[in-house]
Amino acid sequence: MSFFSSVVAQLSGGLAPFFGASATAAAIVVFTLCVRLALHPLARAAVRGERVRARLAPQLAELRGKHGGDPERLRRAVGELQAREGTSPVAGCLPMLLQLPVFFAMYYLFTRDGELLGETLLGAPLGGRWPDALDAGGLLGAQGLVYVGLFVLVAAVSTWTYVRTRRLAAEAAGSGGGSDSATAGRRAVPGRSGQAVPEVPGAAAMGRLLPLLSFGTLITVAVVPLAAALYVVTSTTWTAVERAALGAGRQPGGPAGGRTPERPAGRSSERSPGRTGGRRSRGASAVRRSTT
Numbered sequence: 131m132s133f134f135s136s137v138v139a140q141l142s143g144g145l146a147p148f149f150g151a152s153a154t155a156a157a158i159v160v161f162t163l164c165v166r167l168a169l170h171p172l173a174r175a176a177v178r179g180e181r182v183r184a185r186l187a188p189q190l191a192e193l194r195g196k197h198g199g200d201p202e203r204l205r206r207a208v209g210e211l212q213a214r215e216g217t218s219p220v221a222g223c224l225p226m227l228l229q230l231p232v233f234f235a236m237y238y239l240f241t242r243d244g245e246l247l248g249e250t251l252l253g254a255p256l257g258g259r260w261p262d263a264l265d266a267g268g269l270l271g272a273q274g275l276v277y278v279g280l281f282v283l284v285a286a287v288s289t290w291t292y293v294r295t296r297r298l299a300a301e302a303a304g305s306g307g308g309s310d311s312a313t314a315g316r317r318a319v320p321g322r323s324g325q326a327v328p329e330v331p332g333a334a335a336m337g338r339l340l341p342l343l344s345f346g347t348l349i350t351v352a353v354v355p356l357a358a359a360l361y362v363v364t365s366t367t368w369t370a371v372e373r374a375a376l377g378a379g380r381q382p383g384g385p386a387g388g389r390t391p392e393r394p395a396g397r398s399s400e401r402s403p404g405r406t407g408g409r410r411s412r413g414a415s416a417v418r419r420s421t422t
Contacts, residue, residue: 155250174376260352
């Protein structure tokens with residue numbers, strides 16, 4: 131833990147001329163940005179893995195329909211497909227898992243006796259929690275307003291993430307032919323035999339639940355020390371911006387703007403000559419029969 135403490139202390143010393151008494155809080159934000167920047171290559175790999183898994187979704191659905199009664203064969207078939215395509219279902223979890231030691235380090239540093247416990251952010255102790263700020267001056271007190279600002283930022287980021295995820299899901303459903311509310315979660319994927327293969331049960335419910343998990347950050351900010359809350363808020367904001375910049379969640383090969391490709395205008399005109407010609411030939415044969 132001394133390593134994290136020394137890094138934060140050195141960053142705080144360098145930022146003190148600019149941020150004064152809040153230099154340690156600024157150091158935590160800068161340290162968090164450095165950690166996320168170091169993990170950016172893993173985030174890019176995770177987004178690439180998401181696109182590969184989205185591309186493999188029809189094949190996975192076909193395997194589920196083919197080996198649905200044999201879980202062991204299904205597991206082997208899915209593993210072989212993922213190994214052949216060079217993807218792994220746990221690859222997307224690596225950036226989050228590698229952040230946990232840093233989060234717990236921040237939690238430890240500001241819950242144990244030490245020189246960092248006396249540092250503040252606009253008067254709010256970095257080792258304090260939201261209930262402590264409410265006791266010190268209420269919701270609109272000096273310390274309470276610090277938490278209000280964090281809550282507003284987290285709520286804005288979570289709402290933006292939720293809206294973006296829902297919009298991308300709607301675009302994906304529209305490009306795939308769409309589905310109404312009665313068939314959500316049971317949209318069929320054509321298999322090799324031409325029969326429809328149902329999606330995984332509960333997939334639609336999970337898809338609706340996952341965007342809401344970002345709002346759980348509000349609870350985290352309310353219960354952890356302010357220093358750890360700063361790390362969580364900074365990391366959450368970085369994640370939202372990073373995924374948007376990398377185009378995470380878009381369908382592979384889809385249009386960049388998320389619009390459904392327009393149907394070629396010449397398709398109807400290509401079919402009309404055949405139909406018109408058929409009518410003319412039938413009319414001509416009828417005339418010949420009448421004349422004979």
